[in-house]
Structure formats: structure tokens, C-alpha cells
Amino acid sequence: MSLRHAILVLLQDQEASGYDLAREFANSIGLVWNATHQQIYLELGKLNDQNMVKFRHIPQDGKPDKKLYRITEEGRDELIRWLRKPAAPPRIRDAFMVKIAGGALSDSSSILRELDDQADLRRERLHTFEALARKLDEQGRDKDLFTYLTLRRGILDQQAWLHWADEVKTALNKREILSTSA
Amino acid sequence: MSLRHAILVLLQDQEASGYDLAREFANSIGLVWNATHQQIYLELGKLNDQNMVKFRHIPQDGKPDKKLYRITEEGRDELIRWLRKPAAPPRIRDAFMVKIAGGALSDSSSILRELDDQADLRRERLHTFEALARKLDEQGRDKDLFTYLTLRRGILDQQAWLHWADEVKTALNKREILSTSA
DNA sequence: ACTACTTATTCAACGGATTGCGCAGCAATA
């Protein structure tokens, strides 16, 4: 139940619209928490009802009107309170891994195909994360240390995954050879 | 929506009660998918209504009666169908990481404290996974190759996490020194 | 000219997940 807190974190430094936040959830924070725009708008509504955020209405021409949200004192208090108490360990729900665990039922080729698809995705992520980390490093990483550390987490995660994928490949290939030669 | 499939995977090799499954979700499969007993009993009910599983009633003395579930033909078909179509990428929701991203608001000491707690948990997991992997290795890992690969995933994951935690520590310590000497 | 994408917000329906509770008896420990 901490979509609200992720939003409050984002609103710490800047005033933003629901749309802006949705974009950030698709990029930066998406690394550690994801949410769709529907969820975000809903949560912003609740946060507003509870006086954690307030907004001002910005009419625009050429584009639809928007609401720019900013965090309130109460919101900041709530965020700090939340930061202080220990976080619940993340619940793991990885469908692809369930497939691996049940892999005895599938044939190796279809596993390998999906493994490659997932690996492509991870490799892509790895490159974007590395590019962002490099950019931060050039600017002196201390300014945005926590963004940098978050990126490092993502990078190490992708690398570990890709390493695992290699292990799977070699294991399945060895197996393939054994079963065809038998 | 694949708690059902995780259950079907478990029922592949053995007949089991809801209670048995709950235990396995707390251990082996819990590595990749977790669920509480309420969810499991509910899902078993649904699976039974859809003829994916069937059960027999086992009266016991000393202990409460139980229901032993086993997978049906239909259930196996459904599982195979699911295994064939690509899995959606897992959505990430890591509250602790949200805290890191919002870390500028907390003080280093409280972050470090929580980091240590999480690290203890990860180290503990790492040891249990490694012990299980070693046991499988002795028995010749090919028999249970997919369990072995799942464990390897868990091991690499914990190692990557712990490595990251070290990076965070050194980064925050360096920072601490800079701010106190200034 | 038509299609597709971007900006911007919101509603409605459904299903999945969490939290809290309740029952029931046995075994072991403090």
C-alpha cells in the first residue's frame, strides 16, 4: 500500500500533474515501483481528500487543462513517518519463474525461446540504466546519490538475471545432447 | 492471475492438501511466487469447481480432517496451455527501494539500520538456498534440474542484492565523512 | 485526407489480494 508514498516521493522536489507522474512511473521510479495512469489519478484524488497534496488548475490552450499537484505539510509528515517504519519485504510474483519451476512439462525449445525474449528485455534495460548512471557520474554523482544508488540496484539486478540465463542455456543444452544421444 | 498455475505446478508430482501447499508456498515456490493460506484455499475451491483438480476426504484422528487434492487431465491441459503462451513481465513493487529513491529525506543512520536488517534476511535466504542446492547437487542435479535452476536464480539474486548493499554502505559512509568534516 | 500519437483526465466493472476473524483439537513448553 505504498503507491501513495512513491507519489509523495516524486512530489518532493517538483510540482507535477498526474500525467507527468505517469511518465515518471514509466521511467525513473518504474525501476522500483510501477503503476498505470488510472491508479495514479485515483490515488491523487485520495491524497487530495486527505490533504496530503493540493493542486492548482492550469488552463491551457491547444492542450487540455491540467492540475498541478504539490505536496503539503501533512503529506511530508506522512512520508517521513512512513520512511521511519520498516518496509515489508516485497512479495515476489514472477510468472516466468513459475514456468521454470514447472519446466519438466514444457519442451526445452519453448523455454529457450522465451528465455531469449526476456533476456533481450533485460539487456535493453541494462543499457538504459547504464547510460543514465554514466550521465549522473559525469555530473558528480553526489548531488543525486540516491537516484544513482537506485540505478545501481537495477544494473546489478539485470546483470544477475543475464548471468542466470546463461546458466540455464548451458544446462539445457547439455541435457538436450544427452537425450538425443541416448 | 497465475496463482492457479503455481498450484497446478505443485500438484504435478504429488497429491497435497491446502495446508501442504501453503507450507510449500512459504518455502520452495515462495522463492518465485507467494500466497497466503486464504488465497490458496479459495483458489483450490475455484479449481475444483472448474474440474482442474479433484480431492478426496481424509479423516484423521488426533488431527483435523483434510482434503488431498490432485490434478486432473483438464488441469494438466490448462497448465500446458499456460506454459506455452509468453508470460507478462513481472511488475516491480519494492517498498524499500522507494525509500532509497526518496532517501534525501531520511537520515543516513536510519537507512543503514534498515539496510542491515534486510541484509540479514537476504544472507539467511542465501544460506538456505545454497544448502538446498548443494543437497540437489549431491543427488545428481539432473533429476530435479528445474528446481536446481530456480534455486540458482534465488542465489544469484541474493548475492546481487548483498553486493549492492555494500555499495550503498561505502557511498553513505563517504558522504557522512564529508558532511561531518565540513 | 486519413491514421496515429501525444497531452490530459476520469469512470465503471471486475477480479485479485490482504486483513481479520472463527472454529477445533492436540502437543509441548514455560
Next chain:
DNA sequence: TATTGCTGCGCAATCCGTTGAATAAGTAGT
């Protein structure tokens, strides 16, 4: 003796999340 813990099942309320759609106007590409 009281409490905790294990085996075993289940219901109900609520909340969270996903999917799908609607509205509305501008811009860019085929």
C-alpha cells in the same frame, strides 16, 4: 496451568489493481 504453536479448514469485508472505454484537441507522418 496458561500460553504458545502446529495441523487443518473456511468466511467476509475491504482494498488494490487491471482492463477497457470515453472525451477532446492538437500535431506529425503516410
